[in-house]
Structure formats: C-alpha cells, structure tokens
Amino acid sequence: DVKVTQSSRYLVKRTGEKVFLECVQDMDHENMFWYRQDPGLGLRLIYFSYDVKMKEKGDIPEGYSVSREKKERFSLILESASTNQTSMYLCASRLLTGANSPLHFGNGTRLTVT
Amino acid sequence: AQSVTQPDIHITVSEGASLELRCNYSYGATPYLFWYVQSPGQGLQLLLKYFSGDTLVQGIKGFEAEFKRSQSSFNLRKPSVHWSDAAEYFCAVGAGSYQLTFGKGTKLSVIP
Numbered sequence: 001d002v003k004v005t006q007s008s009r010y011l012v013k014r015t016g017e018k019v020f021l022e023c024v025q026d027m028d029h030e031n032m033f034w035y036r037q038d039p040g041l042g043l044r045l046i047y048f049s050y051d052v053k054m055k056e057k058g059d060i061p062e063g064y065s066v067s068r069e070k071k072e073r074f075s076l077i078l079e080s081a082s083t084n085q086t087s088m089y090l091c092a093s094r095l096l097t098g099a100n101s102p103l104h105f106g107n108g109t110r111l112t113v114t
Numbered sequence: 115a116q117s118v119t120q121p122d123i124h125i126t127v128s129e130g131a132s133l134e135l136r137c138n139y140s141y142g143a144t145p146y147l148f149w150y151v152q153s154p155g156q157g158l159q160l161l162l163k164y165f166s167g168d169t170l171v172q173g174i175k176g177f178e179a180e181f182k183r184s185q186s187s188f189n190l191r192k193p194s195v196h197w198s199d200a201a202e203y204f205c206a207v208g209a210g211s212y213q214l215t216f217g218k219g220t221k222l223s224v225i226p
Contacts, residue, residue: 042218073191100146105157
C-alpha cells in the first residue's frame with residue numbers, strides 16, 4: 001500500500017514566520033502535489049512536481065514555494081506566514097504523469113497562523 | 115477547461131437507506147472521473163474511478179458510480195448506508211496529463 005506521510009498533523013505558527021511542511025512518499029511515485037483545503041472551497045492546487053527538481057504552479061501559488069530535492073520528498077514553504085494561510089494542507093502523490101493515475105493522499109497538516 | 119459541480123453541500127440519510135451523491139462535470143471529451151472520500155481528520159481515499167468501457171463502475175466499501183455521457187454526470191450510489199459512511203465525498207475530473215479538478219465536496223451525515 002502506498003504511504004504518504006506528512007510530518008505534522010497540527011502546526012501553530014506566528015505571522016511572519018517561515019514555515020516548512022514536509023511530505024514523504026514511499027512508493028517511488030513520479031508526481032507530487034500540495035493542495036489547500038478550506039470549507040466550502042474544496043481542494044485547491046498550490047504547486048506540483050512532475051519529477052525531482054521540477055515544479056509547476058497550481059491555481060493558488062502566491063505566498064508559497066516548494067522544493068523537491070529527492071524523489072520521495074516534497075516540501076511546501078510559506079516564506080512569511082499570514083493569517084489567511086490558516087488552512088488544512090494535503091500532500092498527494094501519483095505513480096505516473098497522467099490524469100488516469102490516481103492520487104494518494106496524506107492525512108493532512110492543519111496549520112494555524114496567529 | 116474542465117470543471118466539476120457537486121450540487122449538494124450536505125446530505126443527511128438514515129442508516130440503511132439508499133444514497134446517491136450527484137456529480138456533474140464539464141469537459142469536451144470523455145474525461146477520467148474519480149470519487150474520493152474523506153473521513154474526519156483524514157486525507158482523501160480513492161473510492162472508484164472511471165476511464166472507459168462499462169459505464170457502471172464498482173468501488174470499495176460497497177459504492178458504485180454510473181457515468182452518463184448524455185447528462186455529463188458521474189453519480190455515486192450505495193444501496194444501504196452504514197453509520198461509518200459519514201464523511202465528505204469529492205468528485206474529481208481529469209484529462210490527459212492535466213491535474214485533477216475537484217468538486218467542492220458533499221458532506222454526508224448518517225442518522226442511526
């Protein structure tokens with residue numbers, strides 16, 4: 001079974017802090033994704049990566065950056081956290097590039113910025 | 115661009131009753147279609163998927179979905195709901211190498 005692990009379930013950070021959210025998958029998947037989930041808005045794609053050192057902007061990249069130095073790890077970085085980034089963050093991976101390859105999700109990180 | 119609409123934000127059913135969650139998509143050709151479920155505090159889990167072929171697809175946990183091209187729909191059904199089915203359900207559409215587009219979700223409550 002594919003395992004996607006997000007390092008923290010809950011995080012509380014202060015406004016202006018630099019925040020790192022980490023995600024690791026154990027199945028040699030090519031693609032990795034970061035989504036943000038907010039009530040009534042569903043899932044919105046922040047960034048994704050097709051392969052190591054590659055990244056593409058999603059629908060809402062502003063205020064975020066990502067890093068993928070190793071195939072199994074995909075990090076989401078909030079350069080200067082703001083209160084409007086309080087949200088649930090979901091990491092996902094998929095085996096191949098292609099919409100017919102299902103996504104596998106981690107359990108999420110609930111971030112609160114105060 | 116593809117889009118997904120889940121018309122029902124919240125549905126409440128009694129345990130043992132049948133269930134149908136609606137999903138409508140917009141895309142020029144036949145897309146790839148998915149249903150995911152999210153239990154409280156968890157990530158999303160794949161219930162079932164449709165790529166081509168038989169328009170009625172079976173998934174895990176006793177769920178099924180039917181693709182209707184003429185209605186641009188991919189509704190999720192279950193004949194008899196269990197209390198453990200209470201969760202949020204997301205329909206998603208994808209095509210080619212593009213990313214999935216998710217609906218905004220339908221929250222299911224189950225009355226014992």
